[in-house]
Amino acid sequence: MTRPDGTRELGGSGVRVPPLGLGCAPLGNFHRTVGEEQARAVVDAALAEGLTYLDTAPHYGVGLSEERLGRALAGRDRGSYVISTKAGRRLRPLEPGEEPPDGEGFLDTPPRARVWDLSRDGIRATVEASLERLGTDRVEIVLLHDVENHVREVYETGFPALAELRAEGAVGAIGFGMNHSDHLARFVADLDVDVVLCAGRWTLLDHRAAFDLLPVCARRGTSVIVGGVYNSGLLADPRPGAEYDYRPVPPDVLARARRIQVVCEEFGVPLRAAALRFPFGHPAVASVVVGAATEAEVRDNARMFARPVPDALWRALVESGLLGEDLPLPAG
Numbered sequence: 664m665t666r667p668d669g670t671r672e673l674g675g676s677g678v679r680v681p682p683l684g685l686g687c688a689p690l691g692n693f694h695r696t697v698g699e700e701q702a703r704a705v706v707d708a709a710l711a712e713g714l715t716y717l718d719t720a721p722h723y724g725v726g727l728s729e730e731r732l733g734r735a736l737a738g739r740d741r742g743s744y745v746i747s748t749k750a751g752r753r754l755r756p757l758e759p760g761e762e763p764p765d766g767e768g769f770l771d772t773p774p775r776a777r778v779w780d781l782s783r784d785g786i787r788a789t790v791e792a793s794l795e796r797l798g799t800d801r802v803e804i805v806l807l808h809d810v811e812n813h814v815r816e817v818y819e820t821g822f823p824a825l826a827e828l829r830a831e832g833a834v835g836a837i838g839f840g841m842n843h844s845d846h847l848a849r850f851v852a853d854l855d856v857d858v859v860l861c862a863g864r865w866t867l868l869d870h871r872a873a874f875d876l877l878p879v880c881a882r883r884g885t886s887v888i889v890g891g892v893y894n895s896g897l898l899a900d901p902r903p904g905a906e907y908d909y910r911p912v913p914p915d916v917l918a919r920a921r922r923i924q925v926v927c928e929e930f931g932v933p934l935r936a937a938a939l940r941f942p943f944g945h946p947a948v949a950s951v952v953v954g955a956a957t958e959a960e961v962r963d964n965a966r967m968f969a970r971p972v973p974d975a976l977w978r979a980l981v982e983s984g985l986l987g988e989d990l991p992l993p994a995g
Contacts, residue, residue, distance in 0.1 A: 671949040673886040674857035676829075676836035678803045680745055682943070683968045684716030685709040685961065686890060686954035690731045691724020692770040697956050699731065706735035708958040710744060712965035718860065718890075718952045719797075720749035720808055720840075721789060725772040726796050733798035746797065747804030747860070747888075749840055750789045751813070751821065753780040768909070781813055781821035790828065801833065806840035806860055814846070822854055829857075838885070842908075844872040851876070851885045860952070863891030863908055867898055867923055867941050867980075868916065873990055880947040888950045889942040898923075898938040919985065926979050935963075936970035944977075944991040 670679040689695075690702045697705075709717070717736075719728045729748065736744065757763065757774040764776050780789065790805060805825055810817050825837040839850050840860035847859045859880070865872035865887070872887075880887050893899040895906040901920035905912050912920075924934045942948045951968075955961040977992040986992070 671886065673804070673836045673888075673949055674884055676857040678745065678835040678857070680716040680888070680950045681713060682950055683714050683939070683965065684718055684745075684888070684950050684952040685714045686952040687717055687719040687728045687732050688723045689954045689956035690719070691726075691728030692772065693723065693768055693954070693956075694770070695956060696770050699734075701957065702731040703735045704958040705955055705961055706732060708961040709955070710739070712961060714961065714965065715744045716747070716950055716952065717744060718747045718888075720752075721754050721793055721796075722749065722752050722767075722777060722808060724769045725766075725775040725777060726754050726792075727769070727772055729793055729796035730773075733796055737798055741799065745804070746799070746802045747806060747840075748790075748793045748797070748802050749806045749808035750786050750793075750825070751779065751781055751808045751810050752777040753785050753789045754778070754792060779813065781807070781810065781816035781824075783820050783824040783827070786821060786824035787828070790834070803835045804837070804858060805834045806838050806858070808839075809841050810839065811841055811843045811846045817850065818853075822850075826855065840890075842891070844876040847872075848875040848879045851879050851883055856883070856885045858886045858888060858949070860888040860890055862889075863894055865889050865942050865945070865948070866892050866894050867938050867986075868894050868907075868920060870987065870990060873945070877945050877947055877991075881945075885947065886949040887942075887945070887947045888952060889948055890952050892938045892942060892951055892953065893935070899935050901934070922983065923980065923985050926983055926985065927976065929979070930973055930976045932970060932972055932976055933967060936967040937972055937976065939964070939968045940970075940972045940993050944993040946991075 828834045836857035838856045838858040844864040897907045980986040
């Protein structure tokens with residue numbers, strides 16, 4: 664249920680998040696280097712704009728995102744924001760003379776390596792290390808991160824370790840974060856999941872989650888946080904050379920994004936505003952998280968989210984064949 668302040672509870676966990684949150688991968692130098700003061704300005708702007716839900720992960724910059732977020736939050740009222748971080752990849756220091764591994768899109772990272780570890784001890788050690796980097800004694804949400812290739816370990820040790828932390832009161836809400844809505848749907852169906860973060864699969868361009876993940880979340884009472892609403896930037900600026908799911912955009916997808924933009928412009932609505940609002944057509948969606956590398960990007964996202972989007976725009980997209988008639992659409 665949505666409170667008057669706009670927050671929604673994640674499953675039955677008691678953890679509540681605002682409808683718009685900050686994705687903190689850019690704080691870990693994702694595809695571009697962000698300075699320390701710039702990172703602090705991003706977090707300051709997010710909190711000032713009401714983006715009090717902050718999503719990070721050890722994977723982001725091999726711990727750099729968590730460290731910068733922790734420094735930016737130091738001295739603030741701990742009850743004024745909500746943090747989610749992730750587990751599954753444990754970090755270790757590089758050995759003397761060891762070459763840094765592939766940054767996986769993150770630049771200028773600390774001398775650490777990622778190690779897949781979904782053991783009970785590995786999950787607990789990963790969460791403890793995250794708390795140290797964040798400079799806090801707790802995080803509200805922990806998600807198993809990109810574990811689609813580690814399904815057996817998820818069932819045998821990974822998720823039971825998170826459930827144990829939840830039962831101890833060390834974590835408020837637990838779940839999964841990944842791009843694969845079909846895997847998320849399976850985990851939600853089988854396990855006691857409070858929340859999932861689904862990136863890129865419930866957007867104006869990609870509707871896959873509507874047919875596998877969202878129905879099972881509604882049935883099980885699991886909340887959904889949506890990431891990747893711009894599909895790697897294409898829905899922020901649909902131009903030749905843009906990326907779509909971190910790859911060069913195919914011509915047909917670019918053409919479709921531009922057609923959606925044209926319809927939005929007919930109603931005087933920026934494409935970014937429609938992209939941010941679209942996921943809330945489904946009642947299981949509790950929040951959208953959007954990354955930002957600058958203070959200006961944070962404030963732009965906040966402005967776009969506040970823009971009214973008329974119901975007639977969604978109907979026009981359906982009539983144009985750009986949205987399916989069977990999709991749940993925002994209202995009001």
